[in-house]
Amino acid sequence: MPENPATAPVDTGRPGRRYLIRGGAVMSMDPEVGDFEIADVLVDGDKIAAIAPAIEAPGVDVVDARGRIVMPGFIDTHHHLFETALRSFLANGLLVDDGSGTPSADPTYVGHVLQRFAPVYRPEDVYITTLFGGLAQLDAGVTTVLDVSQIHHSPEHTDAAIEALADAGRRAAFGYFEGDGRAEARYPQDAYRVRKQWFSSDDQLVTMVMGGEFYLGEELYSNAWGIARELDLQIAAHAVGAFGMRPLLDDLAHGRGGTGKDIGFGPDVLLIHMTGMSDFAWERVRDAGVHVSVSTPIEMTMRHGTPPLLKLQQLGLEPSLSSDVETTMAPDPFTLMRSTMTMQRMLVNESVLAQGGFTPPGHYPAPAPGTPQLFTVRDVLRFATINGAEHLRLDHKTGSLTPGKEADIVLLDATALNVTPLNSVPGAVVSLMDRSNVETVIVAGKIRKWQGSLLEADLVRLRGELERSRDHLFRAADVQQNLFAYS
Numbered sequence: 001m002p003e004n005p006a007t008a009p010v011d012t013g014r015p016g017r018r019y020l021i022r023g024g025a026v027m028s029m030d031p032e033v034g035d036f037e038i039a040d041v042l043v044d045g046d047k048i049a050a051i052a053p054a055i056e057a058p059g060v061d062v063v064d065a066r067g068r069i070v071m072p073g074f075i076d077t078h079h080h081l082f083e084t085a086l087r088s089f090l091a092n093g094l095l096v097d098d099g100s101g102t103p104s105a106d107p108t109y110v111g112h113v114l115q116r117f118a119p120v121y122r123p124e125d126v127y128i129t130t131l132f133g134g135l136a137q138l139d140a141g142v143t144t145v146l147d148v149s150q151i152h153h154s155p156e157h158t159d160a161a162i163e164a165l166a167d168a169g170r171r172a173a174f175g176y177f178e179g180d181g182r183a184e185a186r187y188p189q190d191a192y193r194v195r196k197q198w199f200s201s202d203d204q205l206v207t208m209v210m211g212g213e214f215y216l217g218e219e220l221y222s223n224a225w226g227i228a229r230e231l232d233l234q235i236a237a238h239a240v241g242a243f244g245m246r247p248l249l250d251d252l253a254h255g256r257g258g259t260g261k262d263i264g265f266g267p268d269v270l271l272i273h274m275t276g277m278s279d280f281a282w283e284r285v286r287d288a289g290v291h292v293s294v295s296t297p298i299e300m301t302m303r304h305g306t307p308p309l310l311k312l313q314q315l316g317l318e319p320s321l322s323s324d325v326e327t328t329m330a331p332d333p334f335t336l337m338r339s340t341m342t343m344q345r346m347l348v349n350e351s352v353l354a355q356g357g358f359t360p361p362g363h364y365p366a367p368a369p370g371t372p373q374l375f376t377v378r379d380v381l382r383f384a385t386i387n388g389a390e391h392l393r394l395d396h397k398t399g400s401l402t403p404g405k406e407a408d409i410v411l412l413d414a415t416a417l418n419v420t421p422l423n424s425v426p427g428a429v430v431s432l433m434d435r436s437n438v439e440t441v442i443v444a445g446k447i448r449k450w451q452g453s454l455l456e457a458d459l460v461r462l463r464g465e466l467e468r469s470r471d472h473l474f475r476a477a478d479v480q481q482n483l484f485a486y487s
């Protein structure tokens with residue numbers, strides 16, 4: 001079989017265009033399809049046509065996947081793409097100034113990112129940050145995102161965000177959240193226009209989710225939730241104990257929160273973080289079928305509270321994973337999976353050791369009945385793929401390699417220096433790989449990254465635009481640009 005050509009097969013993703021991904025280790029993330037040490041994946045147009053150990057498809061282009069892991073693209077259920085211009089600015093930062101006078105207390109997320117930078121965003125800043133962050137994550141194998149876009153100061157800002165998501169060419173749920181509330185802002189009413197103008201069909205790469213933040217106050221969030229349900233849009237909102245939201249969630253859980261008849265938990269709600277919430281609120285979340293997105297590394301470092309992994313497990317729920325903010329942490333799926341797995345195992349391992357009292361003969365006890373099971377690599381792979389698809393109502397299209405679904409596929413290089421020899425497919429992906437192993441990325445059948453290079457993106461030009469946007473933001477926010485000042 002010939003080596004892969006330097007240039008990608010052309011016209012992929014178009015109706016009737018077929019090609020074969022041949023000879024890879026296929027991890028479908030669909031229990032009905034299963035796993036294959038070696039198999040072929042046939043792509044037809046934007047869909048997966050077949051997966052089998054040896055597919056005969058005479059005359060079609062062949063992508064040589066020998067030595068590669070073939071699996072569904074990763075899904076990030078909460079990313080603030082507009083903050084791409086502020087990457088690593090807040091590497092130490094907390095959510096809010098805690099009065100400690102430490103480097104972590106100044107700058108902070110609320111004080112700088114939300115209160116100083118966000119208000120000076122122009123529509124062109126929204127566009128380039130959203131586009132560049134999207135391309136960067138596509139390059140890392142994240143084929144679907146929920147962009148929690150909290151920058152809707154005007155309808156022009158809104159349209160810029162949507163255009164950027166479309167131009168990035170990956171699957172995205174556009175999260176229509178609030179802006180800074182200036183006079184020309186149209187949130188949440190502009191949702192009617194946005195739905196009609198951009199999202200009259202749900203059968204497109206970019207779909208719409210309604211933001212309905214509790215911190216906006218009862219009247220505003222009730223209004224947003226009502227509009228969402230009228231327009232048949234899913235609702236997403238942050239739920240952060242460290243932001244004082246526990247009483248609000250309790251009110252909602254008790255059926256007291258909100259104004260209007262249609263305000264309450266349901267399977268159309270995605271709650272983000274869920275740190276510091278009461279047992280009662282959690283039970284209602286479970287009973288109502290609410291979905292939960294966990295941003296493990298961000299929650300740990302920015303003091304949202306402890307990621308609720310054990311609570312979810314105790315209730316028989318599973319999270320999806322999210323990167324949240326690049327001001328503070330890398331948004332690649334490997335960071336999210338590894339931090340989620342290691343954090344949960346640290347908590348469980350410590351609780352098991354404590355059962356033995358830390359001294360011989362009980363220094364390595366058998367776990368007592370009822371001890372949570374340790375997360376496995378399979379668990380976090382599920383969180384980072386199919387769970388995300390379910391939580392964004394996109395599981396009929398993506399999240400697994402299933403014939404009939406759209407072809408959102410990544411090829412990961414298992415021959416690479418940091419991975420070979422391959423002894424476990426799920427193990428290698430979670431425990432060894434990083435974004436350098438993401439060789440080829442396919443969205444809805446279209447090859448978007450080939451042999452390590454992103455296609456159809458003038459990254460030099462876009463980087464220049466991003467830097468100019470960054471310069472404007474720092475200048476307009478009156479924040480000093482200094483490469484060593486905020487560490």
Ligand SMILES: [Zn+2]
Pocket residue numbers: 078080148238272324
């Ligand atoms: Zn967030």
